[in-house]
């Protein structure tokens with residue numbers, strides 16, 4: 001039985017291409033693993049708070065010394081991290097917003113990137129602590145970034161891969177609905193992205 005974590009980050013709902021692409025990835029995974037269990041983490045609901053002094057302090061204060069407020073913040077972060085730890089398969093919907101990920105997703109990583117939980121440092125350098133997981137990235141964009149002159153503008157897919165790679169998740173597949181603003185490409189961009197989905 002596979003545990004799937006489905007992370008949603010587009011602030012758009014009905015017209016969201018990354019949601020449609022991510023849902024198609026989820027459907028295909030469920031076809032392959034019919035008894036899988038899905039946990040949805042919609043980052044556009046109950047927004048992850050932007051990091052302030054109090055949040056960072058709570059992460060670095062030993063459990064026995066935390067104030068009740070710090071304890072609440074820490075438990076919230078640990079809850080997000082435990083969803084990642086429990087997942088065998090992670091689907092992350094990562095639409096392109098101003099050359100990067102939506103602010104909701106960036107804020108999420110501030111709460112999941114924690115030494116001793118998702119990574120650790122030793123004399124050998126950093127080591128990811130999330131092992132044996134598969135990541136599927138459902139990417140959508142107005143322009144084209146997989147090839148051509150705007151490849152270097154993509155601070156989305158390489159960034160998400162780097163964050164998860166740092167966590168130890170290196171088995172990654174990327175599916176793209178791209179060119180959604182380019183006449184002549186946009187008409188079939190989502191369909192092409194959906195057709196490219198292969199669950200390995």
Ligand SMILES: Cc1cc2nc3c(=O)[nH]c(=O)nc-3n(C[C@H](O)[C@H](O)[C@H](O)COP(=O)(O)O)c2cc1C
Pocket residue numbers: 010011012015016017018019095096097098099100140141142143144180
């Ligand atoms: C606020 C905003 C910023 C955007 N920034 C970019 C961008 O930098 N590059 C790009 O190719 N497309 C950009 N787009 C287009 C989106 O990537 C495209 O609409 C994509 O479908 C968004 O995913 P979604 O439909 O799941 O929200 C932007 C769209 C919006 C609304």
